[in-house]
Structure formats: structure tokens, C-alpha cells
Amino acid sequence: MRVWDVFALMGLVLITAACGATTPPTPLPATSAPATAVMPAVISATIAPVHPTATQVVTPQTAQPLTLTLWVPESFAPGAERGGDILGARLSAFEADHPGVKIDYALKAPYGKGGITDWLIQLRELMPERLPDAAIVDSRDLDALAKLGLLQPLQRALPSGAYWELLPPAQSIARQGGVWSNQPLALDLEHLVYDTRRINSPPVSWQDVLTTTTSFAFAADDSDTFLLHYLHDGGSLNPREHPALDSSVMQNILEYYQRARANGNLSEATVGMQSAREVMPLFVAGQAPLAQVWARDFLIERARLPNAAAAAIPTRDGQPAAVVSGWTYVILTSDPARQRVAADYLMWLSEPAFLAKWTRAAQWIPASSSAFTQAMTPAAYVDTLRVLMEHAIIAPSFDAQRPYADAWRQAAQAVLNGQLTPADAAYRALTGILQ
Numbered sequence: 001m002r003v004w005d006v007f008a009l010m011g012l013v014l015i016t017a018a019c020g021a022t023t024p025p026t027p028l029p030a031t032s033a034p035a036t037a038v039m040p041a042v043i044s045a046t047i048a049p050v051h052p053t054a055t056q057v058v059t060p061q062t063a064q065p066l067t068l069t070l071w072v073p074e075s076f077a078p079g080a081e082r083g084g085d086i087l088g089a090r091l092s093a094f095e096a097d098h099p100g101v102k103i104d105y106a107l108k109a110p111y112g113k114g115g116i117t118d119w120l121i122q123l124r125e126l127m128p129e130r131l132p133d134a135a136i137v138d139s140r141d142l143d144a145l146a147k148l149g150l151l152q153p154l155q156r157a158l159p160s161g162a163y164w165e166l167l168p169p170a171q172s173i174a175r176q177g178g179v180w181s182n183q184p185l186a187l188d189l190e191h192l193v194y195d196t197r198r199i200n201s202p203p204v205s206w207q208d209v210l211t212t213t214t215s216f217a218f219a220a221d222d223s224d225t226f227l228l229h230y231l232h233d234g235g236s237l238n239p240r241e242h243p244a245l246d247s248s249v250m251q252n253i254l255e256y257y258q259r260a261r262a263n264g265n266l267s268e269a270t271v272g273m274q275s276a277r278e279v280m281p282l283f284v285a286g287q288a289p290l291a292q293v294w295a296r297d298f299l300i301e302r303a304r305l306p307n308a309a310a311a312a313i314p315t316r317d318g319q320p321a322a323v324v325s326g327w328t329y330v331i332l333t334s335d336p337a338r339q340r341v342a343a344d345y346l347m348w349l350s351e352p353a354f355l356a357k358w359t360r361a362a363q364w365i366p367a368s369s370s371a372f373t374q375a376m377t378p379a380a381y382v383d384t385l386r387v388l389m390e391h392a393i394i395a396p397s398f399d400a401q402r403p404y405a406d407a408w409r410q411a412a413q414a415v416l417n418g419q420l421t422p423a424d425a426a427y428r429a430l431t432g433i434l435q
Contacts, residue, residue: 067102068341071119071135073110075362076185076327082300083362090358094348101341110138117141120332124148133333134342139173139326142182143397151181152331157343158183162350169324169392170367183346184326185355186364188296189388190224190276191322192311198289202311205318206256213264217288219273220257220266220412223405224323225292228313229253230408231393232321237400239433247430250408252316254415254422261416271416274409283308295385299363310384322388325395326367407432 074080078088091103109115116137121144123131137145145151154162154174163171163180170184194202203209209216219225235249236242260266267288270279276294283291284301292313302308312320329349331342349355356374359366365385366372376382410432411425420428 065100069104069132071132076136086358134331140398154180172394182328182330184328184367187326189322189324195289196307203314215267215288216265216290217267217270217282218292219276221274226408228323247426250426251422320391323395324392
């Protein structure tokens, strides 16, 4: 064969191969909207926009069976102790309605080394092809995932009604960086719980606490406890934004801790506690008539506490406040077909009637307004939660909190142990953060 004939044949092969190449999918456009940390809007009992039913989101039939991998903490798995049977039945119904589709739940630790976010970060760097299609993560980990470009926008995947159905704090969580990047399923926050047999009216301010000698159990070595007062009083997590104010806010909180201990208010059993998760057993055992606890811990235990009631945590100015975080569903796959299946399953999970039934059994606060109305009882507790949601401060990311957490804890322990004055401890804390 002549040389020119060989070249012509090779060119024909290359042209044919190019015509058969696959065009990559067009990225989903992102919308922008300002994210709000504090939610002052009043929550109505119902929301007007209609939330679509799961059957309105149609998954196209695929030629090959499709297995969708979903990473979740144990509390959000079909085998969970609370609500797992209800979720399992929902999963079976979804798979029956979607022939050829299977949802593979993979259990991961919620936090820390080997936790969901830690694994996602490592796989993104080393083996991105092993990433799951979707996951349920703590809202405080969203920033870390967004920085890696893992979060897939939902505005094209879900109808707008799914967003407007969310409670206001959940809407703020869902708008990650101004983009609808996740869909919260459950919320959590800390609040006061008190024994109505021993407390007629719960304290609303620090001064109310200090005018009595009533024992108050709160985790004094917990950065979350400090965070509520710090953000409520105007503190910033940008150390150079207004350092003089930040130092003053820290000093006020440390003086409150110091006075509460000296006055006998701060329960000695909780001085060294590093999480409000540890506080609830003290209240259950009757060792403190006042306690600062997580809402979910209270929901789990309240059947055994007929004389317990909830209220806002006492603040410096007596105004209600709560730092709200949530567990939220994120789609991670960039494959359009797998995205559609992941979004379809999300709609089945967030359908209000199911979400109400599931979260009620699992003892979570549902993120959906309609589900909240259906699931939460009694009326007095619902009213307390509504007030706290109306004054919600969205929990900052773990990354944003990290420089402050150790500094606050060291300052609080130094003051409570009599090693430093509140002013000195606040100064050292801010100096350490600024370095």
C-alpha cells in the first residue's frame, strides 16, 4: 500500500472515533442569594407552597441496574434503634417503585477520624472514583465539603417547593454559600430543661440565675455552651473584625461563669464536662433542677420525665437565643443519571407525612415546616421550639469554630480554677486566636 493511502486510512479512523466521543454533561447553574446567620422571621404553623409528593419526581428507567451508595451515621440508617423500621419500610417501598434501583446504606461515624467528612476528604484527594453518590452529614461540615467542590446544587434536581417547605433555620443551612446545596432533614439545638416541681418560673437572664442559689447544670468546659453567649452578644469568629468587642464579650461570659460557681449555681458535677450530651443524665437522676441539654436528648428521655419542661437558655440580656445545626442530605455524584436517582430518593425521605412519622420515632426535630407541625408535641414544647427557631443563630462550621474552641475552654477552666481573672483569661484567649 502506498504511504499516502496509509495516511488517508489513519485519518478516516481518527475522524470516526471523534464522532463517537461522548460530550460531557453541562454543569448545573448556581443561583446566588445572601446567607443569613440569624433568623428573626416568625414561623407560621403551615407554609403555603405545596410540597410535591415523591411520585412527582420520576426516575427514568435505566438499561442496567443502578446501585446508589449513601453514607450515613447510624441514627439515619434503616437499622437504627429509633425509627429504623420506619425508614426501612420507606426504603423497600422506594426500591419497589423503582425497578432496577438499589440504595446501599453504608454506616460511618458521624465525626472525627474515620468519620463521614474525614473519609470524604481523603477519598476526594486519593480515590475520587470511590466517593459515595450521596451522604447525610452534620451541617457544620458543609463548608469543608463545599471547599472541595463536592456539593452538587439542588435547584435543578428538586422542585422549589422542597426548599420553601423548610423551617427558616433549615433554609439558611440549605443555602450554602448562596447556593441551594443540601436539604436538611432534622435539626438540633440546646435549650433549658427544668423540674416544674422545684422551679415555678425558669430564669431568662444571667441575673435571674445569680439571684438564687438554685443548682444549674451546664457543661462549662464545652465550646458550644460558650458559643451561644458569644454569638448572641455580638462576638465574631473573624478575630480581626472587632477584637476589642470580642474580648469584652469573652470577659462578660467568664465573669458569669465565675459568679455562678461562687454563688453555688454552677453544678460542681458539670464544671469539667465538655459536652451537653453529658448533662442530661444528671437531670434525669434529679441531681439538678435546671439543666442545659440538647433537644434530642430531651426528646429521648422526656417520656420518663412527666414533670420536666423546656425553656430558652438564660442569656445576658434575657432575650431568647439558640444555636441551631442539622443533619442534611447532600448529593455528591456528578453523573446526571445517578443525580436524578439520588434526588428522587431525597424527595421520598423529605415528604412531610413520612418525615413527621420518621423523626417522631427517631426523636429528632424535623426540618420541614409541615412535618414539624405534624410531629412535635405537646403544645407547650412546640411553642418553646418555635420561639427558639425564630431567634436561631445558625451554627458556624467546625472549621470556623476551631481556632476559638480550645481558647475558650482554656480560658473558662483557668477562671473556674482560680488561676486567672476573667479579664486576663479573655485577653490571653484572644491573643492566642490572633496569633
